Amino acid sequence: SQQGEEDPQALSIQEGENATMNCSYKTSINNLQWYRQNSGRGLVHLILIRSNEREKHSGRLRVTLDTSKKSSSLLITASRAADTASYFCATESGSYQLTFGKGTKLSVIP
Amino acid sequence: EAGVAQSPRYKIIEKRQSVAFWCNPISGHATLYWYQQILGQGPKLLIQFQNNGVVDDSQLPKDRFSAERLKGVDSTLKIQPAKLEDSAVYLCASSSSFSGGVTDTQYFGPGTRLTVL
Numbered sequence: 510s511q512q513g514e515e516d517p518q519a520l521s522i523q524e525g526e527n528a529t530m531n532c533s534y535k536t537s538i539n540n541l542q543w544y545r546q547n548s549g550r551g552l553v554h555l556i557l558i559r560s561n562e563r564e565k566h567s568g569r570l571r572v573t574l575d576t577s578k579k580s581s582s583l584l585i586t587a588s589r590a591a592d593t594a595s596y597f598c599a600t601e602s603g604s605y606q607l608t609f610g611k612g613t614k615l616s617v618i619p
Numbered sequence: 620e621a622g623v624a625q626s627p628r629y630k631i632i633e634k635r636q637s638v639a640f641w642c643n644p645i646s647g648h649a650t651l652y653w654y655q656q657i658l659g660q661g662p663k664l665l666i667q668f669q670n671n672g673v674v675d676d677s678q679l680p681k682d683r684f685s686a687e688r689l690k691g692v693d694s695t696l697k698i699q700p701a702k703l704e705d706s707a708v709y710l711c712a713s714s715s716s717f718s719g720g721v722t723d724t725q726y727f728g729p730g731t732r733l734t735v736l
Contacts, residue, residue, distance in 0.1 A: 513661075542724075551623075551710060551727035552662070597661050604675060605650065605714065607725060609661030 513541075513598040513610030521616040528585040530613040532598030533578075539601050541574055541581050546595045546612070555583075555596075588617045621645065623728035625711050631734045637699035640731045644692070644713030650674075651688055652725060653696050654710040662710055668694065698733075706735045 516531045532541070540559045544552040558565045558574045558581065565572045571584040585592055595614050599607040624643040632638050644651050649670050654662035665684065667674040670691035679686065683702070688694040698705055712725040 544727075551729045552712075554724045554726070557724065599661075604667070606652075606664055606667060606675065607662075609663070611659070611661050 513600055513608065515596070515598055515610045515613040517613060518611070519614045519616070521618065522588055524588060524590055524617055524619050526588055528588050528592070528615055528617070530583045530596055530598075530615070532581045532583070532610055534581075534598075534600050534610075535579065536600075536602055538576075539603065541572075542599045542601065542607065543570075543572060543581075543583050544597045544599060544609075546597065548594075552597065585615075588615075590617050590619045593617045623711055623713055623726055625709075625728035625731055627731055628729065629732050629734075631736065632701055633736050634703055635700040637697065638701055638733060639695050639697045640709050640711075640733075642694045642696070642711030642728060644694070644711070645715075645726055648713035648715050648726075649691070650714045651694050652712040652714075653686055653694070654712065656708045656710055656730070658707070665696070701733075701735045703735050706733055708732050 513532045513534045522528050540557055542557045543555045545555055546552045556567045556572050558572050569586045574581045593616050595612040597609050597612045599609045626641050651668040653665045655665050656662040665679045666676040666686045668688040671688045686696045708730040710730045711728045714725045
């Protein structure tokens with residue numbers, strides 16, 4: 510079953526704009542991770558935020574986590590055409606197993 | 620460092636046929652996962668290995684799917700017989716440890732796209 514639900518399902522923006530994707534989940538977690546999947550390729554790990562953290566940065570990525578609302582957001586600043594991909598949140602609740610959402614499909618128009 | 624290798628990349632079979640996928644994890648990674656990703660959805664865990672032992676196969680349809688990890692390195696996932704609904708991308712991932720208190724990143728292979736006609 511899907512734990513996380515990303516919102517929106519699809520997002521189209523111009524190059525240089527910021528992109529924000531949200532993820533909601535249902536049960537308590539140890540950590541939440543964001544992955545990127547380019548068309549026809551495997552998943553690439555972007556960032557991990559632990560349940561006791563509220564915000565984390567990595568390059569142009571900013572992730573927030575609100576455990577009281579069971580939600581997370583991923584912000585990509587100054588987007589580039591190469592950021593075009595599907596983005597998935599994945600929750601880890603034990604045994605190092607990940608439960609993925611359905612993803613947000615991001616299109617960055619040059 | 621070489622990534623997770625999978626083969627074949629694409630496979631087309633007819634329903635009721637059998638198929639096998641192969642995965643070679645990153646060297647030294649003790650934990651190996653197989654996921655099924657149906658078009659438009661996120662990956663779903665099928666089975667998790669720690670070395671050559673099964674940690675969790677609760678979501679593996681055992682009437683038709685089987686998996687093994689001999690010698691704690693390479694792994695194969697088999698479907699026999701295949702159904703139309705098995706059409707999906709099968710992803711293999713590995714991570715480096717399974718010790719308490721540490722969560723390791725999972726590294727994914729490129730996947731095998733299976734089409735069942």
